[in-house]
Amino acid sequence: LNEKLVCGYPLSIFFIVVNEFCERFSYYGMRAVLVLYFKYFLRWDDDLATSIYHTFVALCYLTPILGAIVADSWLGKFKTIIYLSIVYAVGQVAMAVSAIHDITDSDRDGTPDSMTFHIVLSMVGLFLIALGTGGIKPCVAAFGGDQFGEHQDRQRRTFFSVFYLCINGGSLLSTIITPVLRAQECGIYSKQKCYSLAFGVPAALMVVALVVFIIGSGMYYKAEPQGNIMLDVCKCIGFAIKNRYRHRSKQYPKRQHWMDWAEEKYDKLLIAQIKMVLKVLFLYIPLPMFWTLFDQKGSRWTLQATTMDGNFGALVIQPDQMQTVNPILILTLVPIMDSLIYPLIKKCGLNFTSNFYFSFILSNFQKTLPTFPSTSQSQLKLLNMGSNSVTVKLPGNDALILPAAQVYPFINNCNTKFTNLLPEVILFKSATNDLTSKPQEGNNAIRFVNGMKTAVNVSTAAADFGLIEPFYYSNYSQIKNGKATFTLRSGSQSCEYSTNFGFGSSYTFFIHSTLVFGSNCQDSVTAVEDIKPNSVHMALQIPQYFFITAGEVMFSVTGLEFSYSQAPSNMKAVLQAGWLFTVAIGNFIVLIVAELAKIPKQWAEYVLFASLLVAVCVIFSIMAYFYTYIDPTEIEAQFKKKINEDDEDDKSKPGKAEVEMVKRDSIKCHDEYDKATQTKM
Numbered sequence: 001l002n003e004k005l006v007c008g009y010p011l012s013i014f015f016i017v018v019n020e021f022c023e024r025f026s027y028y029g030m031r032a033v034l035v036l037y038f039k040y041f042l043r044w045d046d047d048l049a050t051s052i053y054h055t056f057v058a059l060c061y062l063t064p065i066l067g068a069i070v071a072d073s074w075l076g077k078f079k080t081i082i083y084l085s086i087v088y089a090v091g092q093v094a095m096a097v098s099a100i101h102d103i104t105d106s107d108r109d110g111t112p113d114s115m116t117f118h119i120v121l122s123m124v125g126l127f128l129i130a131l132g133t134g135g136i137k138p139c140v141a142a143f144g145g146d147q148f149g150e151h152q153d154r155q156r157r158t159f160f161s162v163f164y165l166c167i168n169g170g171s172l173l174s175t176i177i178t179p180v181l182r183a184q185e186c187g188i189y190s191k192q193k194c195y196s197l198a199f200g201v202p203a204a205l206m207v208v209a210l211v212v213f214i215i216g217s218g219m220y221y222k223a224e225p226q227g228n229i230m231l232d233v234c235k236c237i238g239f240a241i242k243n244r245y246r247h248r249s250k251q252y253p254k255r256q257h258w259m260d261w262a263e264e265k266y267d268k269l270l271i272a273q274i275k276m277v278l279k280v281l282f283l284y285i286p287l288p289m290f291w292t293l294f295d296q297k298g299s300r301w302t303l304q305a306t307t308m309d310g311n312f313g314a315l316v317i318q319p320d321q322m323q324t325v326n327p328i329l330i331l332t333l334v335p336i337m338d339s340l341i342y343p344l345i346k347k348c349g350l351n352f353t354s355n356f357y358f359s360f361i362l363s364n365f366q367k368t369l370p371t372f373p374s375t376s377q378s379q380l381k382l383l384n385m386g387s388n389s390v391t392v393k394l395p396g397n398d399a400l401i402l403p404a405a406q407v408y409p410f411i412n413n414c415n416t417k418f419t420n421l422l423p424e425v426i427l428f429k430s431a432t433n434d435l436t437s438k439p440q441e442g443n444n445a446i447r448f449v450n451g452m453k454t455a456v457n458v459s460t461a462a463a464d465f466g467l468i469e470p471f472y473y474s475n476y477s478q479i480k481n482g483k484a485t486f487t488l489r490s491g492s493q494s495c496e497y498s499t500n501f502g503f504g505s506s507y508t509f510f511i512h513s514t515l516v517f518g519s520n521c522q523d524s525v526t527a528v529e530d531i532k533p534n535s536v537h538m539a540l541q542i543p544q545y546f547f548i549t550a551g552e553v554m555f556s557v558t559g560l561e562f563s564y565s566q567a568p569s570n571m572k573a574v575l576q577a578g579w580l581f582t583v584a585i586g587n588f589i590v591l592i593v594a595e596l597a598k599i600p601k602q603w604a605e606y607v608l609f610a611s612l613l614v615a616v617c618v619i620f621s622i623m624a625y626f627y628t629y630i631d632p633t634e635i636e637a638q639f640k641k642k643i644n645e646d647d648e649d650d651k652s653k654p655g656k657a658e659v660e661m662v663k664r665d666s667i668k669c670h671d672e673y674d675k676a677t678q679t680k681m
């Protein structure tokens, strides 16, 4: 094993943790802005964005199986990491290129003309990323574990904690940085949100990760691949099932374990190793439900944050930046748990580290969107721009008194034609013009209606509404939160109107017919709130983050080490892949619920997931209670010793009947296996 030690740790692991840091920066940085890229760049709706996001995440955690097979049976972990990292970096570059709107923006209006190009390239990019990140994931963790000798159990355990801290250090930085990059404006012909930069920096970090890993090359302990172990496992299980079925009649004596039915054909060591793996895999069955909730941070929770108030005083938080709460909590909770809570629990006589916990999602409810007309309805807005009240008579309705400078939204069921309205009452069919969803990224959508008999120009530092004709209205412009001052101009005369904005609102400002330039026009403009500002603060997501992260610390950090320590020597990467497979299933569950169940209320969907998790936790606690720890190295050593002894025996007693030997070996091996698995959790 590795000779060079620093503070008792092999030097090689420093390259592995730095590689993990950069790789996780790359992965989480890209993932942080992904759902917003789908929604705002590719213009997909929330459900499609959520579904594709979770399909991608699920794929990222399915491909570890592929990576583990390639590593354990063919290339070895080292080469697998190198080759798949190259695939990964290419995928990240493809994502960055797919987000350059100028490539297809031939009319230079700021929006891509061929969305197909961007969709296809980003899907190819995501596929390569999933292949790369997933493929190397089980290899890097297991490769790190391989660097420790049998006597370095404590160091290996610390390595897994530090490894997890690096994952979260990398993801913390990237989830802060990439949303900031995304919020920048860039472009050759027209300026747009800079998704290409937000994907480009993760691409660069992936190249750095690869280079760092290659630099450490001379220092690693590289275990040789041991043949197609996955295929052997499948064949052995298949044979055991078939053999059991063939001998189902009562005349054949029962065997201790159904896998023992493979004894006729397969090596006893392999059978014992498969038993160890199956024991752990069985324990994994309830786990996907945890990931179902956990991974919604990047989709549902981020989309929810876009409808929330992100003003934290000196700091204004972007919706996708809320995800940083998770790594921040991990970085504080892991050391606290490792140095304080776990030792304390151990002192009380309980070994808790591989017990698994759960957390709940608290969902918050808010309603800031108005009721919009259905497809069979239309909406009229009556605006009284005069200085006196007017009476409006709409066919089939009672007369309506509309006070001065007031708006009356009217939903019309039968598409009646309205005529003979006073000139001061502006009537416009709202459905084609009104904003019906929250403006992007917590901005406010603002427009002006000119009630004057002369054209008025309106502008602010951030936007120009242009010249608005009499009794006409401007397009919407996006204004950031905080105070905005609008300058209203007609010829050489002007006046100013100021107001404060929150997050995610939409307003129509009416310029009264009575406005006099030169004076303060504060009283001559009426603001009508079309969409309320986000009233629920983003800080209310923090308790959810806390609970889910506390669950992660107790469950995922320990789970990583547990999967390594309970795996037979030749199946470390396989079991890491099995652990990651539970994440994939969790994401598929979200996908099924988001796409198929289409639960109309978001809170009902959250409650459903939380209830399922509670049920699963009860089942899991029972399973975990009955789990008995094994020491794979000891079991393997005993088997190897026994096989050697048998070989010696066979040489000295060549006439012994083979069947007899199988029977005796089987009994002895069971005894050894059982002895080694007697330590209860």
Ligand SMILES: CC(C)C[C@H](NC(=O)[C@@H](N)Cc1ccccc1)C(=O)O
Pocket (backbone or CB within 6 Å): 024, 028, 164, 167, 168, 171, 172, 175, 297, 323, 324, 326, 327, 330, 552, 556, 580, 583
């Ligand atoms: C799911 C993986 C097995 C675990 C691990 N993830 C984490 O450690 C997360 N806390 C990182 C994170 C960061 C930002 C937003 C969400 C999650 C991993 O990636 O290996």
